[in-house]
Amino acid sequence: MRGPSPLPITPASMHSTVEVGLRLAATPASSTQAVATLAAIIAEHPGVGIRLAGVEPVGSRVHFTLAIALGCLEDVVSAGMASRVALTALHDIVESLRILDPALVAMPRPESIEAQSARALVARHRGIGEAALAALSEDLFSVG
Protein backbone atom coordinates (compact mmCIF):
# COMPACT_ATOMS: atom_id res chain seq x y z
CA MET A 1 0.00 0.00 0.00
CA ARG A 2 1.40 3.32 -1.01
CA GLY A 3 1.41 6.23 1.37
CA PRO A 4 -0.43 9.49 0.87
CA SER A 5 -1.05 10.00 -2.82
CA PRO A 6 1.70 11.96 -4.56
CA LEU A 7 -0.75 12.91 -7.29
CA PRO A 8 0.66 15.62 -9.46
CA ILE A 9 -2.71 17.12 -10.23
CA THR A 10 -5.61 18.40 -8.23
CA PRO A 11 -8.88 16.86 -9.28
CA ALA A 12 -12.08 18.79 -9.73
CA SER A 13 -10.45 21.67 -11.54
CA MET A 14 -9.99 21.81 -15.26
CA HIS A 15 -7.19 24.29 -14.65
CA SER A 16 -5.10 21.81 -12.69
CA THR A 17 -1.76 21.02 -14.20
CA VAL A 18 -0.77 17.53 -15.27
CA GLU A 19 2.88 16.87 -14.53
CA VAL A 20 5.07 13.89 -15.26
CA GLY A 21 8.26 12.98 -13.44
CA LEU A 22 11.47 12.50 -15.40
CA ARG A 23 14.59 11.20 -13.68
CA LEU A 24 18.03 12.22 -14.94
CA ALA A 25 20.91 10.20 -13.52
CA ALA A 26 24.04 12.36 -13.67
CA THR A 27 27.60 11.23 -13.17
CA PRO A 28 30.43 13.66 -12.48
CA ALA A 29 31.69 13.06 -16.02
CA SER A 30 28.37 13.79 -17.70
CA SER A 31 27.11 16.54 -15.49
CA THR A 32 28.47 19.79 -16.90
CA GLN A 33 27.57 19.15 -20.51
CA ALA A 34 24.21 17.69 -19.55
CA VAL A 35 23.21 20.60 -17.37
CA ALA A 36 24.11 23.02 -20.15
CA THR A 37 21.98 21.04 -22.61
CA LEU A 38 19.09 20.96 -20.18
CA ALA A 39 19.33 24.71 -19.63
CA ALA A 40 19.31 25.26 -23.42
CA ILE A 41 16.19 23.10 -23.89
CA ILE A 42 14.40 24.93 -21.10
CA ALA A 43 15.32 28.25 -22.70
CA GLU A 44 13.97 27.00 -26.04
CA HIS A 45 10.59 26.20 -24.51
CA PRO A 46 9.87 29.12 -22.19
CA GLY A 47 6.18 28.28 -22.02
CA VAL A 48 6.74 24.80 -20.62
CA GLY A 49 6.63 24.45 -16.86
CA ILE A 50 9.68 22.52 -15.71
CA ARG A 51 10.75 22.40 -12.09
CA LEU A 52 13.20 20.44 -10.05
CA ALA A 53 11.07 18.09 -7.97
CA GLY A 54 13.73 15.87 -6.45
CA VAL A 55 17.47 15.53 -5.95
CA GLU A 56 19.07 12.46 -4.46
CA PRO A 57 22.56 10.95 -4.51
CA VAL A 58 22.41 7.24 -5.41
CA GLY A 59 25.73 5.43 -5.50
CA SER A 60 28.06 7.23 -7.88
CA ARG A 61 25.23 9.18 -9.49
CA VAL A 62 22.95 12.02 -8.54
CA HIS A 63 19.32 11.62 -9.53
CA PHE A 64 17.47 14.76 -10.57
CA THR A 65 13.73 14.38 -10.91
CA LEU A 66 12.20 17.01 -13.14
CA ALA A 67 8.47 17.70 -12.96
CA ILE A 68 7.46 18.57 -16.48
CA ALA A 69 4.01 20.09 -16.92
CA LEU A 70 2.06 18.68 -19.84
CA GLY A 71 -0.38 21.54 -19.45
CA CYS A 72 -3.69 22.18 -17.78
CA LEU A 73 -6.21 19.38 -17.66
CA GLU A 74 -8.36 20.87 -20.37
CA ASP A 75 -5.41 21.28 -22.70
CA VAL A 76 -4.09 17.77 -22.10
CA VAL A 77 -7.46 16.16 -22.71
CA SER A 78 -8.07 18.11 -25.90
CA ALA A 79 -4.44 17.84 -27.10
CA GLY A 80 -4.19 21.63 -27.18
CA MET A 81 -1.21 23.42 -28.61
CA ALA A 82 0.44 24.12 -25.23
CA SER A 83 0.29 20.43 -24.31
CA ARG A 84 1.67 19.39 -27.67
CA VAL A 85 4.58 21.82 -27.22
CA ALA A 86 5.20 20.49 -23.71
CA LEU A 87 5.24 16.91 -24.95
CA THR A 88 7.65 17.91 -27.69
CA ALA A 89 9.93 19.54 -25.09
CA LEU A 90 9.80 16.38 -22.98
CA HIS A 91 10.63 14.31 -26.03
CA ASP A 92 13.56 16.63 -26.84
CA ILE A 93 14.91 16.38 -23.31
CA VAL A 94 14.78 12.61 -23.39
CA GLU A 95 16.45 12.44 -26.80
CA SER A 96 19.07 15.12 -26.10
CA LEU A 97 20.09 13.91 -22.67
CA ARG A 98 20.63 10.25 -23.37
CA ILE A 99 23.90 10.61 -21.53
CA LEU A 100 21.86 10.98 -18.32
CA ASP A 101 19.64 7.92 -18.93
CA PRO A 102 16.38 9.87 -18.69
CA ALA A 103 13.50 7.76 -17.38
CA LEU A 104 9.91 8.39 -16.40
CA VAL A 105 9.41 7.95 -12.66
CA ALA A 106 6.70 8.60 -10.08
CA MET A 107 6.85 12.09 -8.64
CA PRO A 108 8.66 12.28 -5.29
CA ARG A 109 6.34 12.81 -2.38
CA PRO A 110 6.49 16.38 -1.10
CA GLU A 111 7.63 15.25 2.35
CA SER A 112 10.48 13.07 1.03
CA ILE A 113 14.12 14.04 1.59
CA GLU A 114 14.52 14.04 -2.17
CA ALA A 115 11.83 16.69 -2.62
CA GLN A 116 12.99 18.74 0.36
CA SER A 117 16.53 18.79 -1.05
CA ALA A 118 15.24 20.01 -4.39
CA ARG A 119 13.20 22.77 -2.80
CA ALA A 120 16.17 23.93 -0.74
CA LEU A 121 18.45 23.98 -3.77
CA VAL A 122 16.01 25.84 -5.95
CA ALA A 123 15.47 28.40 -3.21
CA ARG A 124 19.19 29.12 -3.08
CA HIS A 125 19.99 29.10 -6.79
CA ARG A 126 18.51 30.69 -9.83
CA GLY A 127 17.01 28.17 -12.24
CA ILE A 128 17.29 24.44 -12.60
CA GLY A 129 20.70 24.54 -14.25
CA GLU A 130 22.37 26.27 -11.34
CA ALA A 131 20.51 24.13 -8.83
CA ALA A 132 21.55 20.97 -10.64
CA LEU A 133 25.17 22.04 -10.79
CA ALA A 134 25.09 22.85 -7.11
CA ALA A 135 23.60 19.45 -6.43
CA LEU A 136 26.55 17.83 -8.11
CA SER A 137 28.98 19.65 -5.88
CA GLU A 138 29.31 19.26 -2.13
CA ASP A 139 26.49 21.79 -1.87
CA LEU A 140 24.00 18.93 -2.08
CA PHE A 141 25.30 17.31 1.02
CA SER A 142 25.01 20.46 3.08
CA VAL A 143 21.27 20.62 2.45
CA GLY A 144 19.36 19.78 5.58
Added chain:
Amino acid sequence: MITVLDGPDATPNPSQKRDAREEEDPRRVPNLVIDGIDERAILDQAPVFLADRVHWESPDGFNPTRVLFDLTMNAWTRHWSDGQCRVWVESGQGHAAREEIKRWCAQRDIEVFNARVEAGVPFRDLALVDPDLLGRLVAAAVDWLFPRMGSVRRRLVADLDLVEDQDIRSMMFLFVSDVTDRYDSGREGRLGRVNYLAYLIGKMRTWPQDLARAAYGRNAVADRQRRIQAVEVFAVGNHRAPNESELAGLLNITVTDLRAREETLTTLSGLRNSAALIGLDAEVDRVFVADAVTEGASLDYDRDAVLTRAILAAAHQGPKGPDPLGLASLYLTYWEGMSRADAARHLQVLPKTVTAAVTRVTGRIDAAGLD
Protein backbone atom coordinates in the same frame (compact mmCIF):
# COMPACT_ATOMS: atom_id res chain seq x y z
CA MET B 1 -46.01 -30.63 -13.07
CA ILE B 2 -43.71 -29.27 -15.75
CA THR B 3 -44.95 -26.39 -17.88
CA VAL B 4 -43.15 -26.69 -21.19
CA LEU B 5 -42.60 -23.21 -22.59
CA ASP B 6 -41.26 -24.10 -25.96
CA GLY B 7 -41.53 -27.48 -27.58
CA PRO B 8 -39.92 -28.90 -30.72
CA ASP B 9 -41.60 -28.04 -34.00
CA ALA B 10 -41.87 -31.25 -35.99
CA THR B 11 -44.07 -30.01 -38.83
CA PRO B 12 -44.42 -26.68 -40.59
CA ASN B 13 -47.11 -24.57 -38.95
CA PRO B 14 -48.21 -20.91 -38.88
CA SER B 15 -45.64 -20.19 -36.19
CA GLN B 16 -42.83 -21.34 -38.47
CA LYS B 17 -44.14 -19.15 -41.30
CA ARG B 18 -44.08 -16.20 -38.94
CA ASP B 19 -40.51 -17.08 -37.93
CA ALA B 20 -39.48 -16.99 -41.57
CA ARG B 21 -40.97 -13.51 -41.96
CA GLU B 22 -39.28 -12.30 -38.78
CA GLU B 23 -35.92 -13.62 -39.87
CA GLU B 24 -36.06 -11.45 -42.96
CA ASP B 25 -36.27 -8.34 -40.79
CA PRO B 26 -32.87 -6.62 -41.16
CA ARG B 27 -33.08 -5.28 -37.59
CA ARG B 28 -32.93 -8.77 -36.16
CA VAL B 29 -29.74 -10.54 -35.24
CA PRO B 30 -29.41 -13.82 -37.12
CA ASN B 31 -30.37 -17.28 -35.95
CA LEU B 32 -27.31 -19.46 -35.57
CA VAL B 33 -27.06 -22.53 -37.76
CA ILE B 34 -24.65 -25.38 -36.98
CA ASP B 35 -24.08 -27.98 -39.69
CA GLY B 36 -27.35 -26.91 -41.30
CA ILE B 37 -29.24 -27.31 -38.01
CA ASP B 38 -31.00 -24.19 -36.76
CA GLU B 39 -30.34 -23.09 -33.16
CA ARG B 40 -33.95 -23.71 -32.27
CA ALA B 41 -33.75 -27.33 -33.33
CA ILE B 42 -30.58 -27.79 -31.30
CA LEU B 43 -31.99 -26.22 -28.16
CA ASP B 44 -35.32 -27.98 -28.58
CA GLN B 45 -33.50 -31.18 -27.64
CA ALA B 46 -33.94 -29.82 -24.11
CA PRO B 47 -37.32 -28.07 -23.95
CA VAL B 48 -37.45 -25.04 -21.71
CA PHE B 49 -39.87 -25.11 -18.75
CA LEU B 50 -40.68 -23.04 -15.69
CA ALA B 51 -38.76 -24.14 -12.61
CA ASP B 52 -37.79 -22.94 -9.16
CA ARG B 53 -34.07 -22.51 -8.62
CA VAL B 54 -32.32 -23.14 -5.31
CA HIS B 55 -29.02 -21.35 -5.29
CA TRP B 56 -26.34 -21.44 -2.57
CA GLU B 57 -22.65 -21.50 -1.80
CA SER B 58 -20.74 -24.38 -0.26
CA PRO B 59 -17.02 -24.63 0.44
CA ASP B 60 -14.52 -26.96 -1.17
CA GLY B 61 -16.19 -27.42 -4.53
CA PHE B 62 -19.22 -29.36 -3.27
CA ASN B 63 -20.95 -31.08 -6.19
CA PRO B 64 -24.75 -30.65 -5.97
CA THR B 65 -25.26 -33.85 -7.97
CA ARG B 66 -24.70 -35.68 -4.67
CA VAL B 67 -27.87 -34.27 -3.18
CA LEU B 68 -30.13 -34.77 -6.21
CA PHE B 69 -30.78 -38.48 -5.68
CA ASP B 70 -32.02 -37.97 -2.14
CA LEU B 71 -34.51 -35.23 -2.93
CA THR B 72 -38.16 -36.20 -2.92
CA MET B 73 -38.89 -34.22 -6.11
CA ASN B 74 -37.53 -34.15 -9.64
CA ALA B 75 -34.43 -32.03 -9.68
CA TRP B 76 -31.68 -30.97 -12.04
CA THR B 77 -28.33 -29.36 -11.54
CA ARG B 78 -25.72 -27.81 -13.76
CA HIS B 79 -22.21 -26.55 -13.13
CA TRP B 80 -21.71 -22.81 -13.56
CA SER B 81 -18.29 -21.23 -13.90
CA ASP B 82 -18.81 -19.10 -10.77
CA GLY B 83 -18.62 -22.26 -8.65
CA GLN B 84 -21.94 -21.64 -6.93
CA CYS B 85 -24.40 -24.48 -6.43
CA ARG B 86 -27.65 -24.46 -8.35
CA VAL B 87 -30.47 -26.98 -8.27
CA TRP B 88 -33.66 -26.59 -10.30
CA VAL B 89 -36.90 -28.25 -9.25
CA GLU B 90 -40.40 -28.17 -10.66
CA SER B 91 -42.24 -24.93 -10.24
CA GLY B 92 -43.72 -24.46 -6.76
CA GLN B 93 -41.30 -26.82 -5.02
CA GLY B 94 -38.36 -24.49 -4.52
CA HIS B 95 -38.84 -23.79 -0.82
CA ALA B 96 -39.39 -27.45 0.01
CA ALA B 97 -36.29 -28.32 -1.98
CA ARG B 98 -34.23 -25.72 -0.13
CA GLU B 99 -35.21 -27.20 3.23
CA GLU B 100 -34.39 -30.72 2.05
CA ILE B 101 -31.03 -29.57 0.71
CA LYS B 102 -30.16 -27.77 3.94
CA ARG B 103 -31.19 -30.80 6.00
CA TRP B 104 -29.23 -33.18 3.77
CA CYS B 105 -26.12 -31.01 3.99
CA ALA B 106 -26.44 -30.52 7.77
CA GLN B 107 -26.56 -34.30 8.29
CA ARG B 108 -23.25 -34.59 6.41
CA ASP B 109 -21.62 -31.58 8.01
CA ILE B 110 -21.54 -29.69 4.72
CA GLU B 111 -21.87 -25.96 5.10
CA VAL B 112 -24.57 -24.14 3.14
CA PHE B 113 -24.29 -20.37 2.80
CA ASN B 114 -26.96 -18.01 1.68
CA ALA B 115 -29.42 -20.54 0.22
CA ARG B 116 -32.14 -18.70 -1.66
CA VAL B 117 -35.03 -19.65 -3.91
CA GLU B 118 -35.84 -18.02 -7.22
CA ALA B 119 -39.33 -19.04 -8.26
CA GLY B 120 -40.69 -19.41 -11.78
CA VAL B 121 -37.49 -19.15 -13.80
CA PRO B 122 -37.03 -20.64 -17.26
CA PHE B 123 -34.73 -23.66 -17.34
CA ARG B 124 -33.69 -26.27 -19.84
CA ASP B 125 -31.67 -29.34 -18.97
CA LEU B 126 -28.77 -28.89 -21.36
CA ALA B 127 -27.49 -32.37 -20.54
CA LEU B 128 -30.14 -33.57 -23.01
CA VAL B 129 -28.56 -31.63 -25.88
CA ASP B 130 -25.91 -33.28 -28.06
CA PRO B 131 -22.75 -31.97 -26.34
CA ASP B 132 -20.88 -31.49 -29.61
CA LEU B 133 -23.68 -29.42 -31.11
CA LEU B 134 -24.12 -27.47 -27.90
CA GLY B 135 -20.40 -26.66 -27.68
CA ARG B 136 -20.34 -25.50 -31.28
CA LEU B 137 -23.48 -23.44 -30.79
CA VAL B 138 -21.89 -21.64 -27.82
CA ALA B 139 -18.65 -21.16 -29.77
CA ALA B 140 -20.56 -19.76 -32.75
CA ALA B 141 -22.39 -17.35 -30.46
CA VAL B 142 -19.10 -16.14 -28.97
CA ASP B 143 -17.58 -15.76 -32.46
CA TRP B 144 -20.51 -13.55 -33.43
CA LEU B 145 -20.69 -11.57 -30.19
CA PHE B 146 -17.00 -10.97 -29.45
CA PRO B 147 -16.27 -8.44 -32.22
CA ARG B 148 -19.62 -6.72 -31.68
CA MET B 149 -19.44 -6.28 -27.93
CA GLY B 150 -16.68 -3.66 -27.91
CA SER B 151 -18.38 -1.48 -25.32
CA VAL B 152 -18.89 -4.41 -22.95
CA ARG B 153 -15.25 -5.45 -23.40
CA ARG B 154 -14.05 -1.92 -22.73
CA ARG B 155 -16.20 -1.69 -19.62
CA LEU B 156 -14.82 -4.95 -18.33
CA VAL B 157 -11.23 -3.81 -18.82
CA ALA B 158 -11.85 -0.32 -17.49
CA ASP B 159 -13.95 -1.26 -14.48
CA LEU B 160 -12.31 -4.49 -13.44
CA ASP B 161 -8.71 -4.08 -12.51
CA LEU B 162 -7.87 -7.73 -12.91
CA VAL B 163 -9.36 -8.24 -16.36
CA GLU B 164 -7.32 -7.79 -19.53
CA ASP B 165 -8.78 -7.67 -23.02
CA GLN B 166 -7.11 -10.93 -23.98
CA ASP B 167 -8.97 -12.70 -21.14
CA ILE B 168 -12.38 -11.67 -22.33
CA ARG B 169 -12.97 -14.16 -25.11
CA SER B 170 -12.60 -17.17 -22.83
CA MET B 171 -14.63 -15.40 -20.13
CA MET B 172 -17.33 -14.73 -22.68
CA PHE B 173 -17.42 -18.41 -23.64
CA LEU B 174 -17.99 -19.40 -20.01
CA PHE B 175 -20.60 -16.70 -19.55
CA VAL B 176 -22.55 -17.74 -22.65
CA SER B 177 -22.32 -21.39 -21.64
CA ASP B 178 -23.61 -20.53 -18.16
CA VAL B 179 -26.62 -18.50 -19.16
CA THR B 180 -27.77 -20.78 -21.98
CA ASP B 181 -29.75 -22.95 -19.55
CA ARG B 182 -32.13 -20.06 -18.84
CA TYR B 183 -32.74 -19.04 -22.44
CA ASP B 184 -36.47 -18.97 -23.08
CA SER B 185 -36.75 -19.47 -26.82
CA GLY B 186 -40.48 -18.82 -26.75
CA ARG B 187 -40.18 -15.29 -25.40
CA GLU B 188 -41.48 -12.50 -27.59
CA GLY B 189 -39.73 -9.19 -28.03
CA ARG B 190 -40.60 -6.10 -30.09
CA LEU B 191 -39.22 -7.70 -33.23
CA GLY B 192 -40.81 -11.09 -32.64
CA ARG B 193 -39.29 -14.16 -31.05
CA VAL B 194 -36.17 -13.40 -29.03
CA ASN B 195 -33.56 -15.59 -30.64
CA TYR B 196 -30.42 -16.90 -28.95
CA LEU B 197 -28.11 -14.05 -29.93
CA ALA B 198 -30.67 -11.40 -29.00
CA TYR B 199 -31.06 -13.03 -25.60
CA LEU B 200 -27.28 -13.14 -25.08
CA ILE B 201 -26.89 -9.48 -26.05
CA GLY B 202 -29.44 -8.60 -23.37
CA LYS B 203 -27.56 -10.67 -20.80
CA MET B 204 -24.26 -8.99 -21.72
CA ARG B 205 -25.54 -5.61 -20.59
CA THR B 206 -25.32 -6.58 -16.93
CA TRP B 207 -22.31 -8.84 -17.30
CA PRO B 208 -19.68 -6.24 -16.22
CA GLN B 209 -21.62 -5.46 -13.04
CA ASP B 210 -22.03 -9.15 -12.26
CA LEU B 211 -18.33 -9.72 -12.74
CA ALA B 212 -17.43 -6.71 -10.62
CA ARG B 213 -19.51 -8.14 -7.81
CA ALA B 214 -17.87 -11.52 -8.24
CA ALA B 215 -14.38 -10.02 -8.35
CA TYR B 216 -14.58 -7.57 -5.49
CA GLY B 217 -17.59 -8.78 -3.62
CA ARG B 218 -20.90 -7.02 -3.62
CA ASN B 219 -19.86 -4.75 -0.75
CA ALA B 220 -16.62 -3.60 -2.35
CA VAL B 221 -18.40 -2.67 -5.56
CA ALA B 222 -21.08 -0.82 -3.65
CA ASP B 223 -18.36 0.93 -1.59
CA ARG B 224 -16.58 2.06 -4.70
CA GLN B 225 -19.79 3.35 -6.21
CA ARG B 226 -20.73 5.24 -3.04
CA ARG B 227 -17.22 6.70 -2.84
CA ILE B 228 -17.35 7.96 -6.42
CA GLN B 229 -20.75 9.54 -5.84
CA ALA B 230 -19.65 11.17 -2.56
CA VAL B 231 -16.54 12.67 -4.22
CA GLU B 232 -18.63 13.99 -7.10
CA VAL B 233 -21.24 15.55 -4.84
CA PHE B 234 -18.55 17.15 -2.68
CA ALA B 235 -16.59 18.41 -5.69
CA VAL B 236 -19.67 20.10 -7.14
CA GLY B 237 -20.32 22.02 -3.93
CA ASN B 238 -16.73 22.77 -2.93
CA HIS B 239 -14.79 22.84 -6.21
CA ARG B 240 -12.22 20.45 -4.83
CA ALA B 241 -11.93 16.82 -3.85
CA PRO B 242 -12.70 15.94 -0.23
CA ASN B 243 -9.80 15.07 2.03
CA GLU B 244 -9.72 11.76 3.84
CA SER B 245 -11.65 12.82 6.92
CA GLU B 246 -14.26 14.70 4.86
CA LEU B 247 -14.74 11.65 2.68
CA ALA B 248 -15.07 9.37 5.69
CA GLY B 249 -17.67 11.79 7.07
CA LEU B 250 -19.61 11.77 3.81
CA LEU B 251 -19.63 7.98 3.77
CA ASN B 252 -20.52 7.85 7.45
CA ILE B 253 -17.58 5.63 8.29
CA THR B 254 -14.36 6.12 10.25
CA VAL B 255 -11.12 7.14 8.59
CA THR B 256 -9.70 3.75 9.59
CA ASP B 257 -12.53 1.96 7.79
CA LEU B 258 -12.07 4.18 4.78
CA ARG B 259 -8.37 3.34 4.60
CA ALA B 260 -9.04 -0.38 4.98
CA ARG B 261 -11.56 -0.35 2.14
CA GLU B 262 -9.29 1.69 -0.09
CA GLU B 263 -6.44 -0.68 0.66
CA THR B 264 -8.52 -3.59 -0.58
CA LEU B 265 -9.22 -1.88 -3.87
CA THR B 266 -5.66 -0.59 -4.20
CA THR B 267 -4.25 -4.05 -3.63
CA LEU B 268 -6.41 -5.40 -6.40
CA SER B 269 -5.40 -2.50 -8.64
CA GLY B 270 -1.75 -3.04 -7.80
CA LEU B 271 -1.89 -6.59 -9.07
CA ARG B 272 -2.95 -5.27 -12.42
CA ASN B 273 -0.63 -2.29 -12.51
CA SER B 274 2.48 -4.32 -11.90
CA ALA B 275 1.76 -6.41 -14.98
CA ALA B 276 3.84 -5.99 -18.11
CA LEU B 277 2.84 -3.10 -20.26
CA ILE B 278 3.10 -4.58 -23.71
CA GLY B 279 3.80 -8.23 -23.16
CA LEU B 280 7.47 -7.75 -22.38
CA ASP B 281 9.34 -10.32 -20.36
CA ALA B 282 8.88 -10.52 -16.61
CA GLU B 283 12.12 -8.69 -15.89
CA VAL B 284 10.71 -5.52 -17.40
CA ASP B 285 7.76 -5.49 -15.01
CA ARG B 286 9.73 -3.79 -12.32
CA VAL B 287 10.32 -0.81 -14.57
CA PHE B 288 6.65 -0.02 -14.18
CA VAL B 289 6.52 -0.36 -10.43
CA ALA B 290 6.42 2.98 -8.70
CA ASP B 291 9.54 4.15 -6.89
CA ALA B 292 8.16 3.31 -3.46
CA VAL B 293 8.41 -0.33 -4.43
CA THR B 294 11.80 -0.22 -6.10
CA GLU B 295 13.55 1.73 -3.37
CA GLY B 296 16.70 -0.09 -2.51
CA ALA B 297 16.58 -2.23 -5.60
CA SER B 298 19.38 -1.94 -8.09
CA LEU B 299 18.31 0.31 -10.91
CA ASP B 300 18.65 -0.63 -14.50
CA TYR B 301 19.33 2.79 -15.96
CA ASP B 302 19.76 1.58 -19.47
CA ARG B 303 16.53 -0.36 -19.69
CA ASP B 304 14.53 2.39 -17.99
CA ALA B 305 15.90 4.90 -20.46
CA VAL B 306 15.22 2.73 -23.52
CA LEU B 307 11.67 2.14 -22.37
CA THR B 308 11.09 5.82 -21.66
CA ARG B 309 12.38 6.81 -25.08
CA ALA B 310 10.12 4.22 -26.74
CA ILE B 311 7.07 5.47 -24.84
CA LEU B 312 7.78 9.12 -25.53
CA ALA B 313 8.39 8.41 -29.20
CA ALA B 314 5.03 6.60 -29.32
CA ALA B 315 3.25 9.47 -27.54
CA HIS B 316 5.00 12.13 -29.61
CA GLN B 317 4.62 10.63 -33.05
CA GLY B 318 0.96 9.70 -33.17
CA PRO B 319 -0.95 9.80 -36.45
CA LYS B 320 -2.43 13.13 -35.33
CA GLY B 321 0.80 14.46 -33.82
CA PRO B 322 1.71 14.57 -30.12
CA ASP B 323 -0.76 12.73 -27.88
CA PRO B 324 -0.56 14.33 -24.40
CA LEU B 325 -3.64 12.51 -23.12
CA GLY B 326 -2.06 9.21 -24.13
CA LEU B 327 1.11 9.98 -22.18
CA ALA B 328 -0.80 11.37 -19.18
CA SER B 329 -3.03 8.28 -19.02
CA LEU B 330 -0.10 5.92 -19.30
CA TYR B 331 1.92 7.86 -16.74
CA LEU B 332 -0.84 8.01 -14.14
CA THR B 333 -1.68 4.36 -14.64
CA TYR B 334 1.80 2.88 -14.60
CA TRP B 335 4.00 5.28 -12.68
CA GLU B 336 1.60 6.85 -10.23
CA GLY B 337 0.01 3.47 -9.58
CA MET B 338 -3.58 4.52 -10.27
CA SER B 339 -6.26 2.20 -11.53
CA ARG B 340 -7.70 3.28 -14.85
CA ALA B 341 -10.88 4.35 -13.09
CA ASP B 342 -8.85 6.59 -10.74
CA ALA B 343 -6.80 8.00 -13.60
CA ALA B 344 -10.04 8.77 -15.40
CA ARG B 345 -11.38 10.63 -12.38
CA HIS B 346 -8.19 12.66 -12.08
CA LEU B 347 -8.20 13.53 -15.75
CA GLN B 348 -11.95 14.12 -15.62
CA VAL B 349 -12.65 11.79 -18.50
CA LEU B 350 -14.41 8.45 -18.78
CA PRO B 351 -12.48 5.29 -17.86
CA LYS B 352 -12.91 4.06 -21.40
CA THR B 353 -11.15 7.21 -22.62
CA VAL B 354 -8.16 6.38 -20.43
CA THR B 355 -8.20 2.79 -21.60
CA ALA B 356 -8.33 3.90 -25.22
CA ALA B 357 -5.51 6.42 -24.67
CA VAL B 358 -3.27 3.83 -22.99
CA THR B 359 -4.01 1.30 -25.71
CA ARG B 360 -3.31 3.90 -28.37
CA VAL B 361 0.15 4.72 -27.04
CA THR B 362 1.18 1.19 -26.09
CA GLY B 363 0.01 -0.01 -29.48
CA ARG B 364 2.48 2.34 -31.14
CA ILE B 365 5.46 1.33 -29.04
CA ASP B 366 8.10 -0.36 -31.07
CA ALA B 367 8.52 -3.41 -28.86
CA ALA B 368 11.30 -4.76 -31.08
CA GLY B 369 13.56 -1.93 -29.99
CA LEU B 370 13.13 -2.76 -26.32
CA ASP B 371 14.82 -6.15 -26.32
